[in-house]
Amino acid sequence: MRVGVLTGGGDCPGLNAVIxxxxxxxxxxxxxxxxxxxGWKGLVDGLFExxxxxxxxxxLPRGGTIIGTTRTNPFKLEGGVEKVLASFERAGLxxxxxxxxxxxxxxxxxxxxxxxxxxxxVPKTIDNDLSATDYTFGFDTAVWIATEAIDRLHTTxxxxxxxxVVEVMGRQTGWIAVMSxxxxxxxxxxxxxxxxxxxxxxxxxxxxxxxGKDFSIVVVSEGYELEGASDAEDVDQFxxxxxxxxxxxxxxxxxxxxxxxxxxxxxxxxxxQRGGSPTPRDRVLATRYGLKxxxxxxxxxxxxxxxxxxxxxKRVPEEWYAVAKAFFG
Ligand code: F6P
Numbered sequence: 001m002r003v004g005v006l007t008g009g010g011d012c013p014g015l016n017a018v019i020x021x022x023x024x025x026x027x028x029x030x031x032x033x034x035x036x037x038x039g040w041k042g043l044v045d046g047l048f049e050x051x052x053x054x055x056x057x058x059x060l061p062r063g064g065t066i067i068g069t070t071r072t073n074p075f076k077l078e079g080g081v082e083k084v085l086a087s088f089e090r091a092g093l094x095x096x097x098x099x100x101x102x103x104x105x106x107x108x109x110x111x112x113x114x115x116x117x118x119x120x121x122v123p124k125t126i127d128n129d130l131s132a133t134d135y136t137f138g139f140d141t142a143v144w145i146a147t148e149a150i151d152r153l154h155t156t157x158x159x160x161x162x163x164x165v166v167e168v169m170g171r172q173t174g175w176i177a178v179m180s181x182x183x184x185x186x187x188x189x190x191x192x193x194x195x196x197x198x199x200x201x202x203x204x205x206x207x208x209x210x211x212g213k214d215f216s217i218v219v220v221s222e223g224y225e226l227e228g229a230s231d232a233e234d235v236d237q238f239x240x241x242x243x244x245x246x247x248x249x250x251x252x253x254x255x256x257x258x259x260x261x262x263x264x265x266x267x268x269x270x271x272x273q274r275g276g277s278p279t280p281r282d283r284v285l286a287t288r289y290g291l292k293x294x295x296x297x298x299x300x301x302x303x304x305x306x307x308x309x310x311x312x313x314k315r316v317p318e319e320w321y322a323v324a325k326a327f328f329g
Pocket of ligand 1: 101127169170242274
């Protein structure tokens, strides 16, 4: 069995952990793994690199993706899909593991539906905006980084009696903003899904200051619809505009200062949220996805009677130990 692996779309911490897990599992079963370089572009242009034990070693804590990524959409290129099928055939691949977000997996889904292309999708994105999963790997790391930034901004905000606006990523969803905002104790959180007005946000800040708190932390998602902010003209092959170009954080900070009179500064976290080593949680999630892309485990917080919660000791189940065992020896 020759299995191709590709990573598409924006990179995120944990991609290499998936590549490692796929590699280990396939090699243990006597198969071969081939890296398809730079996302779907690698299949359009025939860019491959064999991945052996040496290549996949040391990948667990490593950020980014060793096989590169692009936002190439073969369906948008002249003859793109035919090229994908031809180079897949030429490389002697039997199956492809496509690791990506809605765009990369959208291509995988169309190839499967329309051309019976043998592909398994592994969901990744720091944005956590894929509806069929509770969590995508990369998200926990992004939230951790954003939370740490909010903690740091708290101390300087307090020293100067300032309002600090923190702009985080997330595209059209506010997952990073809401989770890091909760974890960091933000005073106002603005997300695309809950379009509270700047007036309401300013009222919250004023109320807080009237209670004797001289500083505030405002977390805003890059996709928040700010009055007057418009999308950049440039769109990628999937039709997405670059939201960071809208400068929502800076515009919001200006408005808050103008309307409240409180001195306000902005910090745009940007790609720092996607860089570096994955958190332990993302490493584990990525590893489990890599070993078995199909099985997703929900871990929603639910109410249970205390009697049930304490009824028995929760032991490590067999399937979890099996994940660890895949890397023994
Ligand atoms: O989808 C991941 C993401 O980081 C978004 O949160 C952000 O809007 C976008 O990618 C940034 O894209 P690029 O890396 O092309 O600037």
